[in-house]
Amino acid sequence: MVEPIVLLSREERIKRLKKARYNLFFLDSPDVAIDFLTDSGTGAMSENQWAGLMQGDESYAGSTSFTRLKKAVQKILGFPFVIPVHQGRGAESVFNKVLLKKGDVIAGNTPFDTTRAHIENRGAKIIDVTRREAFSEKSRFGFKGNVDAKRLERALSQNKGKILENAVFVELKRRNKEAYYYSNKNECDFIIKGGTRITEAIQVCYVLDDASREREINGLLEAMDKFKLKEGIILTREQTEEITRDGKKIQIMPVFRWLVE
Numbered sequence: 001m002v003e004p005i006v007l008l009s010r011e012e013r014i015k016r017l018k019k020a021r022y023n024l025f026f027l028d029s030p031d032v033a034i035d036f037l038t039d040s041g042t043g044a045m046s047e048n049q050w051a052g053l054m055q056g057d058e059s060y061a062g063s064t065s066f067t068r069l070k071k072a073v074q075k076i077l078g079f080p081f082v083i084p085v086h087q088g089r090g091a092e093s094v095f096n097k098v099l100l101k102k103g104d105v106i107a108g109n110t111p112f113d114t115t116r117a118h119i120e121n122r123g124a125k126i127i128d129v130t131r132r133e134a135f136s137e138k139s140r141f142g143f144k145g146n147v148d149a150k151r152l153e154r155a156l157s158q159n160k161g162k163i164l165e166n167a168v169f170v171e172l173k174r175r176n177k178e179a180y181y182y183s184n185k186n187e188c189d190f191i192i193k194g195g196t197r198i199t200e201a202i203q204v205c206y207v208l209d210d211a212s213r214e215r216e217i218n219g220l221l222e223a224m225d226k227f228k229l230k231e232g233i234i235l236t237r238e239q240t241e242e243i244t245r246d247g248k249k250i251q252i253m254p255v256f257r258w259l260v261e
Helices: 010-019 047-054 064-077 088-099 113-121 149-156 160-174 213-226 255-259
Strands: 105-108 125-128 178-183 187-194 197-204 231-236 241-245 248-254
Touching: 088 113, 105 149, 113 125, 160 178, 160 187, 160 197, 160 255, 178 213, 187 213, 197 213, 213 231, 213 241, 213 248, 231 255, 248 255
Parallel strands: 105 125, 197 231, 231 248
Antiparallel strands: 178 187, 187 197, 241 248
16 A cells, blocks of 8 residues: 655644644644654555565464564564564553552553553552643643653652662663562562573562561562572662571572672
8 A cells, every 4th residue: 555645844834733732633644744643653554564464374373473473572672472462552451460469659651541540450559750841731841741750759759669679670680680570379579590490589678577578588488499499589678687498598688788799
């Protein structure tokens, strides 16, 4: 399919934008040369895209089209598992069920309505930390999509444990570690894969107290049993301790010590 593209002059584009009151949903599609409003897009597909559509393998299982997609994703992104979804909303539904649990706090700028719904459906809370200028029609602020750093800080301070988990995750990625989340009867925040086997188990807890101690230890022990590990780590804000249970050693240490190792 070939679709004609109209290239409006700068003056014409400004005129159409003013007429639409700078709301992109009020623009007419023929006036848009390249559509960045949505990943769905309104532009014409290329000949290669059409060819791929016509030659697609629609087999119920073992589709060669899926095999090509999986290999491409694995090559480019390096992830071992690939789950195709029909669009972003479907992807949100999948990864929110994996990543979020009741009580989690998520911060974002102007979250989409379905994004908010998927998060709240998991019992988590989303906080909009967009700059206040975004909600003022009279404001001439340069970019209203900016995150308000102070609002973000207040939002994250509600869940210090999650901040600590995020810091550990970022450091694991910086060290090029292949990290996964473990969940069965209990949970372990990070299991680290080295080669073909799990080599480390790490639990993160801001403060180990009477309410959290057994939960965190049991989750770590279950992961250690599952992957035949003799040692595990619990990272905290500032606590230090060493525990031995069932012949397994658990090192409790402040996260700053682990960060500088």
